[in-house]
Amino acid sequence: MGWLRRLSGSFTRTGHDFDDEARFHIDARTDEYVQDGMDPDEARQAALRRFGSTTVTKERTQDADMFKWIHDLRRDTGYALRMLWRSPGFSFLAILCLTLGIGANAAVFSWIEGILLRPYPLVVDQDRLFAVTGTNRGAPGNSDVSWPDWLELQRNSTRVEAFIGEKITGSTLSIGDRAERASGSMVSANYFDAIGVHPILGRGFEPGEDSGRNAHPVTVISYQIWQERFRGDPAVIGKTQVLAGLPHTIVGVMPNGFYGTFVGYAFQFWVPVSMQAQFDAGVYKLEDRGSRWIEGYVRLKPGVTIEQAQAELSGIAARLETDYPDTNRGRGIRLWPLWQTPFNNAGALLPTLGISLVVVLSVLLIACANVGNLLLVRAFARQQEMTIRLSVGAGRGRLVKQLLTEGLMLSMFAAAGGFVVANWLRNALALLTPPRGGVLLRLPGELDWRVLALCAGVCLASTLLFALVPAVLTSNIDLAGALRSESGGVVGSRSRAWVRSTLVLVQVSLSFVLLVGAGLLIKSLQAVRSASPGFSTEGVLATGVDLFTAGYDPQRAKNVQDELVDRLQAIGGVESAAFARMTPFSYRTYSTAPIAVDGYDAPPDQQPTADYNEIGPGYLSTMGIPLVAGREFTRADNETAQLVAIVDETAAAQFWRGADPVGRRVQVRGRWMQIVGLARTAKYRNLIETPRPFLYVPLRQNFSATTALLIRTAQGPAALRPALVREIHALDPNVAPSELITMREQVDRTTAAQRISVTILVVFGGLALVLAAIGLYGVMAATVAQSTRELALRMALGANASDLLRLVLSKGLALTAGGIVLGLIAAFQATRLLGYLLYKVGPRDPLAFGSAFVVIALASFIACVVPAWRATRTDPLRALRG
Amino acid sequence: MLRRHRKPDALQGTLDLLVLKTLSCGPHHGYGIAADIQSISDDILRVEEGSLYPALHRMEHLGWITAEWQMTENNRRARLYKLTRAGQRRLDEEQLKWDRLMKAVGKVLRFA
Structure with a gap:
């Protein structure tokens, strides 16, 4: 590696070299003066004086070195460009492969930068930001944190610089004459100061504005609303905006490019957490330690590690457990790096992006192998040029450097193209993610300097990968051998053939792994699609009716709900309709409460809890959730009747150990309820959740005026919507239903991560396959081209076309077989990485492996058959003569 | 090549010539080259270190000389320069040119 030494030497070594050289010179001169009779010290001084300024001399010497280096670089670059220009077909193919x-x-x-690592534009010091969730001993998963707990943590922590509390929320905004759903956030008063983003107009929230029930109806709006709704009016501060049915005073406008701190959505407005009850249909949680709803972040003080902060917060949580056993038994606090944030789309996309990374690195490897192969083919053609250059005295190092420069040129062009591609793909993730009721999605890629630097690194690494081996092989020419004729090869016996074969092996095995992964994910997606959520996905429509923000008091809301159900059920084609606080699989969160059951003793440090949905009469039959025992709620289960509940089989199995729970009682949030029904366990949040105990309580006895409305009908959403709107407007022209969708659509929206992974793996798996096939084709074509003489000889000796076909095909298919075996071994290990994305599919599913095998075998057969056929066309006479 | 980009001026050319000539008697280090030139010219030509080393490195890159670290007899690490074949050719050319120049100058001086 002479050139490497010389290259680095130009910058570092000569510095030391020159120092050594100068020291020797001065020492020698000193000796001379001492011999002439000078005193040693004096002699040294004189020698130094004589030498003059070492710095100046050193600089001038290094200038000479640097000049040479720049000169070489310029010459190599120019030469490389000329060589690329001379074979445009090769250059185009190589650059295309590398660009992809x-x-x-x-x-x-x-994507990883924009979604996982630095997800929040304009927010300062994101490397000290960590997400906070609650934990529940004995229960899987995470919970949110209650506001009183949040305040205690804030008061007692010394290692945290700021507690940034927030909760995603939404509101209908009327912009002009259309109503739009906008997502926003309820935040702690320190929010804007803590994240370091300041309003461009007006102010952020002031201390104290995050306390008191609905006490501070103020809002800070996004730049986008300011532009669209208020046309950039500089006098917008002090105006009001209706949010969640209540006029809020606009106190600030955020800068352009700030979207809040939630991966996946662009927030449009912010209100203080004191407005929580207004946004949660009147349920006041600010002073309730048992209501866990805050999803927040902490910014650690500089120098504090996540472990130290975690230890401190866990200590505080343990104290809270003993201080408030009723609400906090078993409750802990957990910190997460931003890229693992469980409560927004970061956590959901983490495995998808991880897989994408592995996939694209594999594609890059395959592309490098392809370009390496192309370079080798060309190296063969340039053997004469290299031989001549070597024999007139060029160093092998110079040749390697020259070839590497050509490789670097290729990958620099490809990198430029790659950035164009990446820029196109910036919003691909958001496009693949299903829309949610018109809310602004934001899953951007961020092409900042870190990404650029990383890509430059990848570019350099891949240049070394694809250009180094050919370069070394090419410069390593056996001069005597090269002078002999160059068309006398035998199939598979060329000195370089094994390298090219190895490259093809790598390509085939990598594509095999990718195809297996794609197959597994496709099968998994099908399994997810066909999985029964435990309710009907066909023939049920879901929408929302928000009477709370329309200003209804509970009594009037109850009447309107009942009347609307009656009217809807009177429409032809509607079988039944029912209200519930929440549609399953929606992004809202279920109510959750500590529960107690007669005869069930939880471990002393655990507090059993259950999620529940508040449902109206006929909900279970409308949704198609079967009742195993007992009855559904009726209109008689109202606020004056006995409190009742329905439990699901998972709850029955856990709390009653399989005995029939109907007729027994359960305590929810301190209130005892009679169990009147046992429902079959369904899925409540997504298709792959692990079953946890779940309850239903009557909406009447646990009232909410912001509700989902479920309709069982054979009609589609488009057909039913006019009738629905008509019936609602007949009751109140100011109330409008939200988006009306099928339950199938609702369920599909939760499988976005799987679908994105499948799309990415299928697209890139296909790309990898094509690249590998091109590689195989190239090797086979070159093999045939280089051994025309042997083939001709065989023909002359009596081999017929099918013999030659077999000879060439068997070599190509042997390569494929080797690649598949390697791929099989790798895939056995690699598919486990798919983790939770695999649903009801084993990581070693024979069907996925089988189909990958078939696809690869077919592709390589096609890639080999063309060169093989060409081999049979060899004209023995001409080949032997030539 | 470098020649194309930098026209050697007369003085630099002279230094190159002296260095190459000194090295044609065998490998030598920078100090030795300077000392040889000085003693052979009876102390008339004193090579500046500030010019010598840049010139040595430049000629090394041009391929006229090569350099190698070696231990001297009194156990010091010294960078020894050695004339290459290209350097020898260069020396012959330069020497020819120099002789022609000296002859021409001599003629003019005698004639005047």
Whole structure:
């Protein structure tokens, strides 16, 4: 590696070299003066004086070195460009392969940067930000944190610089004459100061504005609303905006490019947490330690590690457990790096992005192998040029450097193309993610300097990968051998053939792994799609009716709800309709409460809890959730009747150990309820959740005026919507239903992560396959081209076309078989990485492996058959003569 | 090549010539080259270190000389420069040119 030494030497070594050289010179001169009779010290001084300024001399010497280096670089670059220009077909193919490889990598890097690592534009010091959730001993998963607990943590922590509390919320905004759903956030009063983003107009929230029930109806709006709704009016401060049915005074406007701190959505407004009850249909949680709803972040003080902060917060949580056993038994606090944030789309996309990274790196490897192969083919063609250059005295190091420069040129062009690709793909994730009721989605790629630097690194690494081996092989020419004729090869016996074969092996095995992954994910997606959520997905429509923000008091709301159900059930084609606080699989969260059951003793440090849905009469039959025993709620289960509940089989199995719970009682949030029904366990949040105990309580006895409305009908949403709107407007022209969708659609929205993974793996798996096939084709074509003489000889000796076909095909298919075996071994290990994305599919599913095998075998057969056929066309006479 | 970009001026050319000539008697280090030139010219030509080393490195890159670290007899690490074949050719050319120049200058001086 002479050139490497010389290259680095130009910058570092000569510095030391020159120092050594100068020291020797001065020492020698000193000796001379001492011999002439000078005193040693004096002699040294004189020698130094004589030498003059070492710095100046050193600089001038290094200038000479640097000049040479720049000169070489310029010459190599110019030469490389000329060589690329001279074979445009090769250059185009190589640059295309690398562009796809580098572009895919840049895109995934930019997603990881924009979604996981630095998800929040304008927010300062994101490397000290960590997400906070609650934990519940004995229960899987995470919970949110109650506001009183949040305040205690804030008061007692010394290692945290700021507690940034918030909760995603939404409101209908009327912009002009259309109503739009906008997402926003309820935040602690320190929010804007703590994240370091300041309003461009007006102010943020003031201390104290986050306390008191609905005491501070103020809002800070996004730049986008300010532009669209208020046309950039500088006098917007002090105006009001109706949010969640209540006029809020606008106190600030955020800068352009700030979208809040929630991965996946662009927030449009912020209100203080004191407005929580207004946004949660009147349920006041601010002073309730048992209501866990805050999803927040902490910014650690500089120098504090996540472990130290975790230890401190866990200590505080343990104290809260003993101080408030009723609400906090078993409750802990957990910190997460931003990229693992469980309560927004970061956590959901983490495995998808992880897989994408592995996939695009594989694609890049395959692309590099392809370009390496192309370079080798060309190296063969340039053997004469290299031989001549070597024999006139060029160093092998110079040749390697020259070839690497050509490789670097290729990957620089490809990197430029790759950035264009990555820029196109910036919003691909948001496009693949299903829309949710018109809310602004935001899953951007971020092409910042870190991504650029990483890509430059990838570019350099891949240059070394694809250009180094050919370069070394090419410069390593056996001069004597090269002078002999160059068309006398035998199939598979060329000195370089094994390298090319190895490259093809790598390509085939990598594509095999990717195809297996794609197959597994496709099968998993099908399993998810066909999985029964435990309720009907066909023939049920879901929408929302918000009477709370329309200003209804509970009594009037109850009447309107009952009347609306009656009217809807009178429409032809509607079988039944029912209200519930929440549609299953929606992004809202279920109510959750500590529960107690006669005869069930939880471990002393655990507090059993259950999620529940508040449902109206006929909900279970409308949703198609079967009743195992007992009855559904009726209109008689109202606020004056006995409190009742229905439990699901999971709850029955856990709390009553399989005995029939109907007729027994359960205590929810301190109120005892009679169990009147046992429902079959369904899925409540997504298709892959692990079953947890779940209850239903009557909406009448646990009232909410902001509700979901479920309708069982054979009609589609478009057909039913006019009738629905008509019936609602007949009751109140100011109330409008939200988006009307099928339950199938509702369920599909939760499988976005799987679908994105499938799309990415299928697209890139296909790309990898094509690249690998091109590689195999190239190797086979070159093999045939290089051994025309042997083939001709065989023909002359009596081999017929099918013999030659078999000879060439068997070599190609042997390569494929080797690649598949390697791929099989790798896939056995790698598919386990798919983790939770695999639903009801084993990581070693024979069907996925089988189909990958078939696809690869077919593709390589096609790639081999063309060169093999060409081999049979060899004209023995001409080949032997030539 | 470098020649194309930098026209050697007369003085620099002279230094190159002296260095190459000194090295044609065998490998030598920078100090030795300077000392040889000085003693052979009876102390008339004193090579500046500030010019010598840049010139040595430049000629090394041009391929006229090569350099190698070696231990001297009194156990010091010294960078020894050695003339290459290209350097020898260069020396011959330069020497020819120099002789022609000296002859021309001599003629003019005698004639005047």
